[in-house]
Amino acid sequence: MSTGMVVVLTGVVFFLLTCVAILDIARKDFGSIQMKALWGFLVAMVPFIGVIIYFLIGYKKGKRPVAEGPAD
Numbered sequence: 001m002s003t004g005m006v007v008v009l010t011g012v013v014f015f016l017l018t019c020v021a022i023l024d025i026a027r028k029d030f031g032s033i034q035m036k037a038l039w040g041f042l043v044a045m046v047p048f049i050g051v052i053i054y055f056l057i058g059y060k061k062g063k064r065p066v067a068e069g070p071a072d
Contacts, residue, residue, distance in 0.1 A: 014047070014048055014051060017051045017055075018043060018044070018050075018051050021043045021050075021051050021054045021055065022040060022043055022044065024059065024062070025039050025040050025043065025054070025058075025062070026040075027064065027065075028062030028063060028064055028065075029062060029063050029064075029065055030058075030061060030062045030063075035061075036062075039054060039058050039062075042054065042058075
């Protein structure tokens with residue numbers, strides 16, 4: 001496999017990971033909108049490293065909202 005192909009595949013993988021991280025940040029509650037914005041900014045603006053930091057540290061900090069049952 002050529003060096004160019006490796007670089008392109010690495011870029012595609014990190015792009016997909018960035019998309020997954022941003023969607024996860026949008027779904028979770030981090031306690032305040034400022035923390036959510038900080039994580040989103042870190043992931044979007046710091047290529048490669050931001051995604052790794054989010055999945056190592058931030059992924060566990062956010063909480064998924066509790067789904068409410070049907071309101072009858």
